[in-house]
Amino acid sequence: MAKIFIDNQEYTVKDGQNLLQASLSLKLDLPYFCWHPAMGSVGACRQCAMTQYQDENDARGRMIVACMTPVTEGMRVSMQQPAEKVFREQNIAALMTHHPHDCPVCAEGGECHLQDMTVMTGHHERHYKGKKTTFVNQDLGPLVKHEMNRCITCYRCERFYKDYAGGTDLAAQASSNKVYFGRQSDGTLESEFAGNLVEVCPTGVFTDKPFGDHYSRKWDLQSAPSVCQHCSVGCNTSLSERYGSVRRVTNRFNDHLNGYFLCDRGRYGFSYVDNEARRLTITLDGQQSQWADTTLNVRLKNHNKWIGIGSSQASLEDNFALQQLVGSENFNPGLDAQQEKLLSTHLAILNQWQAASLAQMEQADAIVILAEDVNNSAPRIALSIRQALLNNAREQAEKYRVPGWQDAAVRALQPHNKVPLAILGYGENDLAKQATIHLVCDAKQAAEQGFLLANLLNDRATKPKVTKVAPQTLELLEILKTAKRPLIVTGWSANNPALLAAASNIRNALKAQNSGNKNAEDDAMLCIVPPEANTLGLGLLTQGGYLSIDSLNAENKNTEKTNLLVLDHSSATFAKRLDEWRLQSDNVIRLSQLGTPRTDEINLPVSSFSECSGSELNYQGLIQSHLPATKPSGQCLPSWQWLVNIARLRQHSLGEVDNLGQLRDLLSQDYPQLSVHFNEHHQTPLALQTPRVSGRTAMLANQTVHEPKPFSEIGAPYKQSMEGIQAGQSKEFPLAYSWSPGWNSNQSNHKFRDEYRGSELYPQDGVKCITAKHSDQWFKWQADWSKNSKAQWQILPLQKVFGSDNLSLHALPIAQLKVQAQIVMSPGDAEKFSFIAGQLIYCDDNPTPLQLTTSHSVPKSSVLVYVPADQLFEINQCDQLTAATSKQTSAYKEQILQQQAEQVTVKQHHRDRLLAQDQTIPIHFIEGVS
């Protein structure tokens, strides 16, 4: 800690940080642009000028830029010196010589950091008499809109995109006052983190395109604290609504998970909630129906056995309600046999080891990734691992007495101070490009090497019978022996439980390695990536037993008919599985968000995450709850509510539950660790509107002077109003939005969070439902992990950010970026079979055309296959690869082009629909709609 004096007032701040960060942490108002808490300082914009004095007797002082000045014990500085106040105003005046006066039509208006800073410096009069520089904008694809004239050249976009996220297609161009930030030519931004530009840019150069199509000012939006549904990280988001429709997702700061950044699947994937495919009505055998319908009632009361099929796409509450209704022994988690093994292994490991948070992973000094393509399965984790790669350079910088937040210096040192990153696995991605150790192998081999590695680290770890130790493993061994904070990452995407076991053994071995030395802290970290937002929620519920898929299949062979009650599922693979069970069922009752209902089922429409409360367990087993931003559409109800209603029909005790609070009480009875979470987050009214919200209460004033009551979810004790706890008033409560007087943009975080309080990490808040009790349990190598395929080609699964998550594929902007099915071969194999990159290939008689790419990251006798989640592809080996005929190829191309064309129409249609829907609120606020 250091004692410093700002304008003669004494403060105690953490030393080592820069003066800007320290001042903001003290909640002082100092304007800035180029600095970013996650990206460090570069000193480009000069906005954060302060005066520094040598000592008490120095009356003049000299100007410094705060972001480049480390705080030191006893330092004396001023923010109020006239010279620097004038300078800060001049600096804004200089920026304004270019900046257009287009705030009224700018999508950033009202949440613009530049606006805020301009007001803060007091600049309000224009002295510049010349012309403004103007630029041509680029089409950057469906997610991000470009308006270069508004640029104030703070270099944040480039620094985020290129340096922080590793994108290569956005950079500064030209120079002097003509610096231009864009691509070489028009085209969709390639990085899956491009959407963050919207929040990183302090003004309106990069704005959210889909949001712009159905726009509202920030101050008119009502936001709910929400949790991303598109992978297992559970990034915290703010979900914003106006006139009953969800308009956008923005980042909601969480120091241990997403920090300041989301991936684009999370930012843009939400809009499936108003996709045409959303189910809005009850259907009975394909026909629209009503809850009171007698046939429906009779079917729901069927006395045969009920089997419940849960879903990792549904909330903990929904799955729990289903489990209660059908009984644990009849509750199947909706996974396949391999996934069930993965789940039980995963749970066993989490019972032994806590999973590292993203912020913790950013501290790693050695990283091992076992056959998990984190870049595509949990992109936000990959972004954190990318930051860890700078740690050695940062340490080296500190040795030179250069603080670690001096971003350019750290990056200059990185090439000679690499953090070791070992990838044992297949496929190419951003992390693989940075790997210092790379073993191209399939999941089984990766697991074997993992077991061997654990054994080499500690001989109590069991050894698989097989194989040689790869030289890469030996190299890795030496690294792990000295690493202080090693990180082991693996996951479900290669579909092999052996990987999880291997990772756990390495983790165990690392602990044992240190146990000899009492002083050595065991700071090794583990991260296992499950596939979906609530996969571990299923894990929690099935710990006490469940109906496995094998038993379900067996039961299905009995003659006795059953009833199936199926929670929300939307993947093509699940649909196929369900079709087999369907034959044997009296009734299939589906609770779904999306899809066309069949004529042989009852379909109850369920509220999506934007319309109701619910909780998920992320990859760490951390429980997080989301709140609704809008009321349920159509006849939708939350799944748990339908299940309660069914229970009432059948006089089941679940029917006694009146509201969500009671359901959560029941949950807490079974899982006492949850009660803390539910109490903390849901006992006090939470305001979802900013104090600035305008015109909301008068929205219907021309129809009725009686204001409608704000929507509130039954049993959910928070308010869709300005009343109650405001963002930041208490750390316990999630912030719904970020806003503070004078700070209208999302840069306002520091006003109500402690996140600038220095570099060391606070413990993670929240409740982890699966808690580790350290035990030295070693996994043994299992015989069935060694099964070898006899087919010519082993097919290894690949994932894509835009394609492997089915929900987001129903969001138009993501659908437009969807990657088509691909096959990856080694260049040697491709040549041997005379295939050329770009060609379409078929596996055996599977009808899915796969486009070929070649890569050196393909193990022997294997091909990598990626198929979008909405397409069926079930094989994992094949004997023959055949090239498509030219007729097939042109048909395929035709089909793709047609899809693209359709998307354009759908997009237009979608927009018209939303705008028309707004017209029921009689305010004609968007041009062109009468």
Next chain:
Amino acid sequence: MHKPLSQYLDLANPQNLQAYQSTGGYEGFTNALKMQPQEVQQQVSDAKLKGRGGAGFMTGMKWSFVPMGEDAPKNKYLVCNADEMEPGTFKDRWLMEGAPHLLIEGMMIAAYAIGADVAYIFLRGEYRLCATRLQQAIDEAQAAGLLGDNINGSQYSLKLHLHTSAGRYICGEETALINALEGKRANPRAKPPFPQVVGLFGRPTIVNNCETLCNLPGILKNGADWYTQISDGADTGSKIFGISGRVKNAGLWELPMGTSARHILELAGGMQDGLTLRGWLPGGASTDFLLAEHLDTPMEYDAIAKVGSRMGTGVIIALDDQHCPVGMILNLLQFFAQESCGWCTPCRDGLPWAVEILTRIEAGQGSQDDLDVLQQLCGFMWIGKTFCALAPGAVEPLRSGMKYFADDFQQHIDHKGCPHRH
């Protein structure tokens, strides 16, 4: 007087390796090789050599920050700053065209002194003749075993490469130069870390001006004492001084440090007939104006600073009474605005603003408050406010010009036009 630099100079037909060696060339380097690197550093410190790139920083001191010894990073670099783009400055070109081996020997000495194993000449792209002659000299030295592995049978090895820039004034700033050598956009880097510790490709790097390096062979050949006795002023050694503008014989001369500007003007034969001197920039476009009354000031770093300017490159630009000071300042500022790298706000947006105002004033469309804004802009871009020294350099002729030629500014406004244009 000793002329450690120009004694080797032949512009029409520069000395080849043999000729250079036969007149004492490479003796300094041979002496250096017999010393420990730190001893070479000491000798240069003793000679009190100041960098000729503009700032006048002690060369020996600058070198002393380079990590030395066993633990030092393996690769270190020496870079010759031959980007000479300061308007009105042409001394480095003269040296490189006239005595290429002198520079190469100087670089070898410097590289040895800091333990660098690779050296680059960062040459501005327009200097085609320099490029040809330097490359020729490098090839000769290489063939003779003066460059490459185990030079003269010693343990020391050095590679020397010529890099021609693609043109940008900011590349002369040493950290921007490093970015340019890395093939990047030439934005300056923050200091610390200083390039001596984290420089080219993240390794310890020394950037020295071409003329600075050319002084080393003499020092190493004849010793520090010899060098310090060349001048009897505060600064040691000789300096390439020069003058351009409307003088009779513009040119360059090697003179002892501390020679007066009046002497330099006299060597040039004085102003052209019919013209009188109104002001002068002592060392390139980024120095403050001085007046005729300052002509007797010795050309020394401190002395020039005392009268309110900077020695800079030591090559004078003379303003005559027929040319408009406002026009001259506008021309200078246009240069700086165009050459701003675009990294920091005051420079990137402040300079074009100043140009906009000056353009209007020069065209007779200026107003009184334009002068106020201009004055404020001088403060806005002053030392300490910007990221590097480009913008403060640009402000120097502007602020001093507004002081010394205030009447001219006023006339432009009062008479709505330039009094020098009829």
Next chain:
Amino acid sequence: MSSVIPIQQVDLVGQPIVNYRDVLSGKEIAAIEHECSLYESRPAAAIDALQIVQSERRWISDESLYAIADMLGMSATELEGVATFYNLIYRHPVGEHVIHLCNSISCWLHDYQTITEHLSKTLNIEFGQTTKDGKITLLPNVCLGCCDKAPALMLDGELVENLDIKSIDSLLQGLRGGKNA
């Protein structure tokens, strides 16, 4: 910053794929490889590579840009950022001959404007333009470092000093072109 990528799309999904060997000559490739060998990283040779290709082809087309980027293992966008930073890299076609006329201070004191006007009138082009016959491009240049022989220009890299109207005329005659009628 141009709006079209001139590279043929060989990929079904539309990623432009460039192989530098299809675009650059053996001579260019060899020269660039040599430059690469002088630095610690390949992208460090970016500026040298741009100059090498430009000396062969007069300017850097989009196609050259993509090829060089491919060869150096960097993105075209990043290389564009470099190319557009430096004054002597042309991202637009230039004429057979390029005149760089110094417009800095010593030449200003020697009334370079008169030379500019004369050049402009004779060639019928402004700074930054090329004569219609594609012969001559006229560009301004910062101080050429021959202030003692002002005004000066650089013609195709060669210095021409102590300019006056007469020497300009004979210079242009030597080029036999520059008709812009």
